[in-house]
Amino acid sequence: MNAASIVVKASGLTKRYGKSVAVDNISFEIPAGRIIGLIGPNGSGKTTTLKAMLGLVPFEGELRVLGLDPRTQRDELMENVSFIADVAVLPRWLRVREAVDFVAGVHPKFDRAKAERYLKNTKLTPKMKVKEMSKGMIVQLHLALVMAIDAKLLVLDEPTLGLDILYRKQFYQNLLEDYFDEQKTIIVTTHQVEEIEHILSDLMFIRDGRITLSATMDEIGERFTEVMVPADKVEAARAMKPIDERQVFGKSVMLFDGTVNGVTREKIEALGETRSPGIADLFVATMKGTYA
Amino acid sequence: MNTKKFGWLLRREFWEHKGGFFWTPMVVSVIMAIITAGSVAIGVTKGSEANIRINGQVVTKLADQFSGEEKAAAVAQFANGYMASAVPLLFVLSFTIFFYCLNALYDERKDRSVLFWKSLPVTDGATVLSKIAMALGLAPLMALLFGTILALLIVVFISLGAAAMGVNIFGGVLSSAALYLAPLQIAAMLPIYALWALPTVGWLLMVGAWARSKPLLWAVGTPLLAVGLIAWFNKMLAFGWDIDWLWKYIVGRGLLSVTPGSWLAYSPEDLEMVGRMKQVALGPLLAQTWQQVTTPNLWIGAVVGAAMIYAAIRLRRWKDEG
Numbered sequence: 001m002n003a004a005s006i007v008v009k010a011s012g013l014t015k016r017y018g019k020s021v022a023v024d025n026i027s028f029e030i031p032a033g034r035i036i037g038l039i040g041p042n043g044s045g046k047t048t049t050l051k052a053m054l055g056l057v058p059f060e061g062e063l064r065v066l067g068l069d070p071r072t073q074r075d076e077l078m079e080n081v082s083f084i085a086d087v088a089v090l091p092r093w094l095r096v097r098e099a100v101d102f103v104a105g106v107h108p109k110f111d112r113a114k115a116e117r118y119l120k121n122t123k124l125t126p127k128m129k130v131k132e133m134s135k136g137m138i139v140q141l142h143l144a145l146v147m148a149i150d151a152k153l154l155v156l157d158e159p160t161l162g163l164d165i166l167y168r169k170q171f172y173q174n175l176l177e178d179y180f181d182e183q184k185t186i187i188v189t190t191h192q193v194e195e196i197e198h199i200l201s202d203l204m205f206i207r208d209g210r211i212t213l214s215a216t217m218d219e220i221g222e223r224f225t226e227v228m229v230p231a232d233k234v235e236a237a238r239a240m241k242p243i244d245e246r247q248v249f250g251k252s253v254m255l256f257d258g259t260v261n262g263v264t265r266e267k268i269e270a271l272g273e274t275r276s277p278g279i280a281d282l283f284v285a286t287m288k289g290t291y292a
Numbered sequence: 293m294n295t296k297k298f299g300w301l302l303r304r305e306f307w308e309h310k311g312g313f314f315w316t317p318m319v320v321s322v323i324m325a326i327i328t329a330g331s332v333a334i335g336v337t338k339g340s341e342a343n344i345r346i347n348g349q350v351v352t353k354l355a356d357q358f359s360g361e362e363k364a365a366a367v368a369q370f371a372n373g374y375m376a377s378a379v380p381l382l383f384v385l386s387f388t389i390f391f392y393c394l395n396a397l398y399d400e401r402k403d404r405s406v407l408f409w410k411s412l413p414v415t416d417g418a419t420v421l422s423k424i425a426m427a428l429g430l431a432p433l434m435a436l437l438f439g440t441i442l443a444l445l446i447v448v449f450i451s452l453g454a455a456a457m458g459v460n461i462f463g464g465v466l467s468s469a470a471l472y473l474a475p476l477q478i479a480a481m482l483p484i485y486a487l488w489a490l491p492t493v494g495w496l497l498m499v500g501a502w503a504r505s506k507p508l509l510w511a512v513g514t515p516l517l518a519v520g521l522i523a524w525f526n527k528m529l530a531f532g533w534d535i536d537w538l539w540k541y542i543v544g545r546g547l548l549s550v551t552p553g554s555w556l557a558y559s560p561e562d563l564e565m566v567g568r569m570k571q572v573a574l575g576p577l578l579a580q581t582w583q584q585v586t587t588p589n590l591w592i593g594a595v596v597g598a599a600m601i602y603a604a605i606r607l608r609r610w611k612d613e614g
Contacts, residue, residue: 078410083411091403102303105299146411
C-alpha cells in the first residue's frame, strides 16, 4: 500500500482534558476507499478522535489527514473533507435555497445540480426554513449538501441519532448508492451498529481512549465465530474459554476469538452450528464492564 | 482572501439578520414618514397659528409673515439640516450593531451551527471579518440609505405643507447644493465611525466567542464591576486615582463606541462647538470627525479592538464546543 492512499495516519495521538485522558496514545492508519465504523461506548473518545481529525480541537502526537496536519492546515484540509458532526446543527433561520446557494458559493467542489436532484426526491422546498423541518428533513438537507461535495473523506458522527428507521435506512442507502466510491473514504460512528454493519468495510472498536480492535470485516469474520452449543457440549465449550456466552431459546450461544486460547476452526465446528457474529454482539462481548 | 467567498459570507450575514439591518430601519422610516406627513397635514389644516416645527426649527409660517430673507434662511437651514431626520435611525442602528456583535459568535455556538459552518472551507478569520464588515460597513450604509430616503420624503412633505400655505420653498430647497451633499458628508464619516467603534465591536465579539452562557452579563458586567470595584478601593483607601478616566476609556470606549458621534464626548471643545452651532452644518462636523485621525484615542482604541478581534478569531478556531 503506498503512502498516497493512506487517508488518515495517527501515531501516538493523545488528547487530555485537564487530568482526564480522552484519547490515550492511539495509532492507526485508514486507507482510501473504505467505510470505517468507529464504535465505542459513550465517553470512549471516539468523538474526540474525530474532532482531532477535523482540526476542531488541539491534541498531542502525530496526525495526518490527507497528508495535512489538521492543527495548522485546517483551511486547506476542509476543501477535501466533509463532516456531519451531529444531527440538527443547521441553523434554524436558514432556508433550503440559501443553504444550497451558500455552499455553492464557498465550496469549490460542490455540485449544485447533484444537490438539487437529491432534494427533488424529498419534501423539502426551496423556501423552507430549517425551523419548519422535522429532524429527519434537516438530515436530508444536510445530506443533500454533503453528498454534492466531492470530498475525499467524509466523517459522520452519529448522523442518524434520533431519526426513525425509515430515515435511517434511507440515509445509509443514499450514501452507499449515490456517494461512495473507491476514491472516497467514510468514517462513521453510531450506536445503531447493526444497521450499518452490512455497509462497513472496516471496524475499529475504541474503549477508554484506546483502540481495542481494528480489522477489516473479512478479518473479523475469520477471527470471531459464534456457536450454538447443545447442552451436552456446554462444559467442553466453556473449557475453550469463549469471550461471551448468552442463552437463546434454552441453548447457549458462545462467541470465540480464533486468535486466543488455542481455539481453532475445527474445534469450534465440532461444538455445533457456527455463524459469523453480529457487530453488536461482538461489541457487547468486548466492552463488558465498561460502565462497571 | 477570496472576494467571491467573502461576498457569500456577507450575504449569509444579511440573510440571518435581515430583521435587524433591513426591516427595522425600514419600519422606523415608514413610521417617521407617516408621523411627519400627519403633523404637516394637521399644521396646514389648522391654518393661521400653524408653525411647523421640525427638529426644533420653525419651518413654515404664514406666507404674509415671511420676508424674503427669512425664507432664504429657512431654506438654507432646511437643506443643511434635513438629514437630522435620519438621526433616530442611526441610534437604532447602534443598538442593533451592539447586539449583533455580542451574539454573532455566541448564537452559532449555542445552537451548534458553528459545526456546520466549520465543515465548509471558510477560515475563521474570513468569517469573523465578514461579521465586522456587516456591522461597520454594510449595516451603516443601509441605514444611511434608508435615512436619506426618509429625510428626502420629509423634505417633500414639509415643502408640500409650506406650498399649501402659500410659501413655495421647493425651488430653493431642491436647488441647494447642501441637500445633495449631506448624505455624502455623512457617508464620509463612516470610516472614522468604523475605526472608532472597533474596541466595542472587538470586545463584544470576543466575549461572544468565549462566554458559555449569558454573554450580555459578561460583556456589560465585567467592565462595570471591575471599574466599580477599583473606584470603591480608590475611595476606601484614598489612592487618588483618576477614576473618571477609567469610566471614560474602559467602560465608555469598550461598550459605547458603537454610538455614532460618540467621539465628540471625548473632546470638550468639539462638543462645545457643536452646541454653539445655530444650524446644523455638516461640513464642519465632517472636518471635526476626521480630526479624530490625529488623536491617539482613536488609534489606541482601534489597535486594542483589533487585538480583541484577533482573540475572537482564535477562540472560534480552537474553542471546544463539546
